[in-house]
Amino acid sequence: MPVRVTTFRDDLSSSSRALVGMWVSSGSPLVAEICAGSGLDWLLIDGEHSPIGLESVVSLLQAVSGYPVTPMVRAPSDDSVVLKQLLDAGAQNLLIPMVDSAEQAAAAVRSVRYPPHGIRGVGSALARAAQWNRIEGYLTRADEFVSLFVQIESVAGVDAAAAIASVDGVDGVFVGPSDLAASMGLLGQQTHPDVTAAVLRTFKAVLAAGKPVGVNAFDPAQAQLYLDAGATFVLVGADVALLARGSEALTDHYLNPRPQ
Numbered sequence: 226m227p228v229r230v231t232t233f234r235d236d237l238s239s240s241s242r243a244l245v246g247m248w249v250s251s252g253s254p255l256v257a258e259i260c261a262g263s264g265l266d267w268l269l270i271d272g273e274h275s276p277i278g279l280e281s282v283v284s285l286l287q288a289v290s291g292y293p294v295t296p297m298v299r300a301p302s303d304d305s306v307v308l309k310q311l312l313d314a315g316a317q318n319l320l321i322p323m324v325d326s327a328e329q330a331a332a333a334v335r336s337v338r339y340p341p342h343g344i345r346g347v348g349s350a351l352a353r354a355a356q357w358n359r360i361e362g363y364l365t366r367a368d369e370f371v372s373l374f375v376q377i378e379s380v381a382g383v384d385a386a387a388a389i390a391s392v393d394g395v396d397g398v399f400v401g402p403s404d405l406a407a408s409m410g411l412l413g414q415q416t417h418p419d420v421t422a423a424v425l426r427t428f429k430a431v432l433a434a435g436k437p438v439g440v441n442a443f444d445p446a447q448a449q450l451y452l453d454a455g456a457t458f459v460l461v462g463a464d465v466a467l468l469a470r471g472s473e474a475l476t477d478h479y480l481n482p483r484p485q
Contacts, residue, residue: 233267233295233318233458234372234396237437240266243452248463249296250275254288256464261289261296269460270298272311273322283314283353297374303329305336309345312337313352317370320399324375327388334394337373339364372396374439377427378404386427390434397437397458400424416447425454 236244246267249257252275260268270285271277277285282298289296297318300307311319321333335343347364349355354370355363363370373394377386378401390398402415402424411417424440431438432455439458442448448461 231295232370232372232396233297233374236266236295237397237457243456244458246297246458246460248460248466249285250277250463250465251468252277252281252285253464254284257285258288258292260464261292261294263294265294267295267297267458269320270296270316273299273301279310279314282311282316286315299376303333303336305332305344308333308336312345312371313348313354315353317354318372318374320374320376322376322401323378323382323404324389325377325379325381326385327392330375330389330392330395333375334373334392337371338394339367374399376401378402379408380405380423381408383423383427386430387434390431390436390438395436397439398427398431399439399441399458400427401441403441416444421447421450424451428454428456 244266246265246269247260248271249260249268250271257268268289270282272282286296295318297320298311298316299320299322300311303321303324308319319337324330324333337343337345339345339347349363350358374397375389375395376399377383377389382389383405386398389395402420405423406412406415406417406420409420409423411420414420428438437457438455439460440451440456441460442451443462443466445461448459452459
């Protein structure tokens with residue numbers, strides 16, 4: 226049975242432009258499918274700040290599998306057991322949150338690789354990832370099916386960005402301005418000049434290490450600033466945010482009319 230081997234790592238290496246995506250946070254397979262058909266390049270299924278658990282991840286991956294979009298799954302943590310479960314569930318592209326050091330990044334790499342290069346548990350006969358052992362040679366080819374991205378979202382992470390990006394097996398770095406702002410004492414001020422400067426400093430370090438760098442930026446002007454600065458992948462919206470703002474706009478238009 227055919228399997229999509231192309232990872233987000235491959236998408237980035239073959240693209241002549243930045244890849245644009247959005248968050249899937251609602252947990253709804255129907256909403257995920259709507260987003261998958263939008264024409265965007267990639268979707269981030271969020272297992273950290275949403276009600277999405279392991280079973281939901283499977284349903285969401287199934288819902289988007291028929292569309293020309295690449296799904297990435299953000300794990301709730303760097304716990305090796307959780308990462309093993311997500312991989313076996315068929316998540317080919319993982320984002321690890323709150324990575325502050327090269328040592329933490331290296332531990333995440335070990336968690337997604339089979340021995341002797343890592344500690345991923347072997348259960349391919351039971352796993353969607355290997356299509357229940359229908360993928361020939363999966364155990365020896367597993368690295369072809371997996372890309373690993375780490376998220377820098379603290380002052381410590383920014384300071385260690387070059388070392389983190391240089392870890393073998395880390396395919397790219399994603400910057401989270403929200404938690405970064407909080408770690409800088411600027412909670413809720415993602416576009417503050419000091420936060421922007423820290424993001425750009427991270428970009429410079431990661432790109433110098435030869436790795437792709439991405440960022441979360443819902444504000445269009447801020448997103449364009451980061452794209453102009455060399456971001457190779459961006460997230461520019463979220464399913465739940467679009468629904469919230471869209472429904473509020475209806476309320477504003479029909480229930481809170483402007484004075485004539």
